[in-house]
Structures are given as structure tokens and as C-alpha cells.
Amino acid sequence: MAITFDLFGTLVDAEYPDSPSSAVADELSELGVSVPDDWDDAYREVHIDAPDGAEVPLPAHVAAALRSRGATSPDNAARRAVVNAFDPEVTTRPGAVDAVKTARECGSVGLLSNCSVPELVSRTLIRSDLGRRDFDDITTSVACGWRKPHEQAFEASARGLGVAPSDVTHVGDDPATDGGIEALGGQFVNLRETTLDAFAARIRRGDGPCP
Template sequence: MAVSFDLFGTLVDVSYPDDPAAVVADELDARGVAVPDDWGDAYREVHIDAPEGAEVPLPAHVSAALASRGVDAPNNASRHAVVSAFDPEVTTRPGAREALDAAADRGSVGLLSNCSVPELVARTLIRADVDRDVFDTITTSVACGWRKPHAQAFETVARGLGVNVGDLIHVGDDPRTDGGIEALGGTFVDVAEVPLSEFSAWLKNRDGGGTD
């Protein structure tokens, strides 16, 4: 058995900036980048023509937004600014540890997260009350290049777990994205219907109470 978990909204809740464009602007300014006067507009515009379902890393978007206004961001300033801007407070959701342990007792466990900010998933896991070692593979959209519900996101985590994607159980909070596993023959567990605190019982019912 192989189970993958979504991160944000499933295993943890995190705080995000109310105005991310403004926070990124402050971090750029702190690194000597001349932020354009219409930065709010530039930040919201689309600057990279990516294929449908592809992830555009936020630092690449920020660099492109600056370039659209004739501003250069040397020394990897865009990446450093974005990483600093998204420095979350993390709250582990009830039942997260128990759900992960229950999955690990039955097979391999993966993490599959839509996240355009480099390092954010790793820093979130460090601050969460979960054992990072429980994950046999960690897949993020910023690393693999594809966002759920794109098939390649699920296929990437399935490969990391050594299973066919159709055999994957994916636990998440968003039927629009996490539920994409169903189109590939896998199983979606919606935490709105099966809370993490009940996931162990769900697994037992699924396998008839065994511990394969």
C-alpha cells in the first residue's frame, strides 16, 4: 500500500502574508532592488507563458515582473526575497501524526504539495509536529514542475513510492486538485469526509482490519 498526503490545509495550516506583493517588495528593497511604482500591478500580471498545469516558481515570476518594468534583480535577489517573504507560522492539524503513522504501518508514505515557493515545504515540515522521516518521498510542484491535478504531479510521487499511480491513495483537502488522482485510477480521501483522526480506522476498514 502507498499513501501520499497533501501538506497545506491537510497536514498543517500556515499563515500567509495578507498582501504578498507588498511583502515581496519590502524584501526586494532590503536587497537593493529598485521596486517599480506599479509593482502591485506587475506582480499580478502573467509574465511567463507556461503550459497548462505547469508550475511557475514564484522567484521566476518575480524576476519576470521586474524585467517587464526594466528592473534587474542581481545576485539571485528574487529568490532570496521570495523565500524570506514566505516565512510561515505553522500549526499542525489534529490527527496528522496519527494518520501518517497509520499509513507508514501499512506501506510507503509520500508528500505531494502544490507550492511555488522554494524551501517553503521543507521549512514548514521542520516547524510542524510531524516526523519528516516518515516520508519515503517528498514531491513539490516547484521541484517537479507540475501542479495537482496534472497527471505528472501524481505520477512523480507514485514513482518515488515505487507504485503505479493507479494504486496510490492520496489524502487531501481540495477535490479540485487532490481529487485529480481519481482520473488516474487512484483513490482520493477527502479530509472533509474522513478527518485525519479517523484515517487509521478508514485504512482498517479498507483492508479488512489487516496490517499488510
């Protein structure tokens, strides 16, 4: 038995740039990269042909967008620009710490997050009231290569926890993505219908999801 949590919008709120393309362009310029005049268009275009459900790391997308306009990003500039551009202020959501702590009464606890930005999940945890030590496994789409609701994202998380996907209860705020666990026989706790505090209270009362 294991419980996994989504991160953004579930355990934490994070402030992102109002214009991601502009934020990345500013960081590229700081690194000496010549940003194309039509960068906003290039940023919005699809440059990497990936399978349905696969995650395209944002640095790879940015580097491809630059190449499409005849520009380059030497010395890993695309990755550095993306990491610097997505450097959010983080607020831990009410009930998050207690819910993660209480989930341990059921078994292993994991984090499963859709995130195309390298290092963002670890940075977010550092700035929250949670930490790496609070989870037995952390799986991100940028690391495993698949985004929820694709089955392979949930399977990767389950493998990291040493359980079958059908033995996982996943807690999240987006039924369209987080609810994908149900296709594998697991349970979904929809935070649009309940709260983290209520979820923790259910565990303490013994009426789910613990066996």
C-alpha cells in the same frame, strides 16, 4: 501500495502574508532592489507562458515581473526575497501525526504538495510536528514542474515511491486538485467529508485503504 498526503490545509495550517506582493516588495527593497512604482500590477500580471498545469516558480515570476518594468534582481535577489517573504507560522493539524504514522501499515508514505515557493515545504515541516523522516518521498510542484491535478504531478510522486499511480491513495482537502489522482485509477480521501483521525481509524479496522 502507497499513501500520499497533501501538506497545506491537510497536515498543517500555515499563515501567509496578507499581501504577498507587498511582502515580496519589502524583501526586495531590503536586498537593495529598486521596486517599480506599479509593483502590485506587475506582480499580478502573467509574465511566463507556461503549459496548462505547469508550475511557475514564484522567484521566476518575480524576476520576470521586475524585468517587465526595466528592473533587475541581481545576486539571486528574487529567490531570496520570495523565500524570506513566505516564512510562515505553522500549526500541525489535529490527527496529522497519527495519520501519517498509521499510513505506514499500508506501505510507503509520501507527501505531494502544490507549492511555488522554494524551500517552503521543508521549512514548514521543520516547524511542524512532522519531519522529512516521516515520508519516503516528498514531491513538490516547484520541484517536479507540475501542479495537482495534472497527472504528471501524481505520476512524479508515484515514481518517487516506486509504485504505479493506480496504487496510490491520496489524502487531501481540495477535491479540485487532490482529487486528480482518481483520473489515474488511484483513490482520493476527501478531508472535506472525513477527518485524519477517522482515516487512521479506518486503517486500524482494516476497512481501507490497505489491501
